[in-house]
Amino acid sequence: MLEALQRANAHATFFLCGEQVERESALVREIVAAGHTPAVHGYRHRNMLRLAPRTFVDDLERGIAAIEDAAGQRPALYRPPYGIFSYPGMVEVSARGLRSLLWSHWGHDWRAGRSPASIAAEVTEELEGGDVLLLHDADHYSEPGCWRGTVAALPAVVERIRARGLRPVAV
Numbered sequence: 001m002l003e004a005l006q007r008a009n010a011h012a013t014f015f016l017c018g019e020q021v022e023r024e025s026a027l028v029r030e031i032v033a034a035g036h037t038p039a040v041h042g043y044r045h046r047n048m049l050r051l052a053p054r055t056f057v058d059d060l061e062r063g064i065a066a067i068e069d070a071a072g073q074r075p076a077l078y079r080p081p082y083g084i085f086s087y088p089g090m091v092e093v094s095a096r097g098l099r100s101l102l103w104s105h106w107g108h109d110w111r112a113g114r115s116p117a118s119i120a121a122e123v124t125e126e127l128e129g130g131d132v133l134l135l136h137d138a139d140h141y142s143e144p145g146c147w148r149g150t151v152a153a154l155p156a157v158v159e160r161i162r163a164r165g166l167r168p169v170a171v
Contacts, residue, residue, distance in 0.1 A: 001147070001154070002031065002034055002036075004151050004155065006034060007155070008155060008158040008168070010158050010168040010169075011036055011037070011169055011170040012036050012168070012170055013038075013077065014031050014039065015039045015041035015079040016028065016038055016039065016041055016066075017041045017043065017140070017141075018064075018065070019044055020138070020140055021063075021070050022070075029070060029071065032073070036170055037171065038067050038071045038073070038075055039076070040063045040064050040067055040075040040078050040079075040098065041063065041078075041079055041080075041081060042060060042080070043058075043060070043062035043066065044059060045140070046081055047084055048086050049084055053088050053089075053092075056089055056092065060078070060096065061096070076098060076099060077099050077100075078093045078098040079101050079102065080100070081141075101132065101171060104130075104131040104132050105125065105133050107119035107120070107122045107123035107134070107150070107157075109123075109149055110141075110143060110146050111142070111143055112143035112144060112145050112149075113143075114146065114149045116150075116152035117153070117156070119149055119150060123153075124157055124161065127160065127161065127164050127166065128166075129166055135154075135157070136150055137150065137151075
């Protein structure tokens with residue numbers, strides 16, 4: 001993904017899970033060195049509504065700490081796993097100085113077998129300035145190998161963004 005973004009001269013925001021950051025801290029440093037923005041997706045990829053409030057807070061704080069340790073900077077953005085918020089969770093995210101963010105377009109790229117063309121078409125459909133596109137660069141929490149379709153779709157995604165007179169930027 002980093003190579004594809006570099007070839008496209010594009011930057012992205014990477015919402016990272018702390019447990020993966022701890023396993024691949026060198027990769028997080030590569031993300032930052034390449035000019036991309038690290039953001040928090042929790043420590044583990046768990047549905048906020050299924051967590052007790054204290055468990056959610058612990059998960060969030062562990063995710064923030066892992067990213068801060070690896071990236072050398074505190075994340076400013078939070079995206080909840082599955083895009084599911086709870087009011088108490090939103091309060092806790094805000095209390096830690098994080099801005100919550102969801103997406104306006106996605107490519108359902110966590111499913112194996114999605115073609116690069118279908119991912120690119122879906123994630124850029126009716127694209128407008130300010131839209132937030134959701135793509136995945138790994139398969140830790142999805143179907144094995146699905147990231148390959150995303151990486152292959154990325155050049156077409158960037159091309160479609162630019163064809164609309166827009167620029168791909170990190171949030």
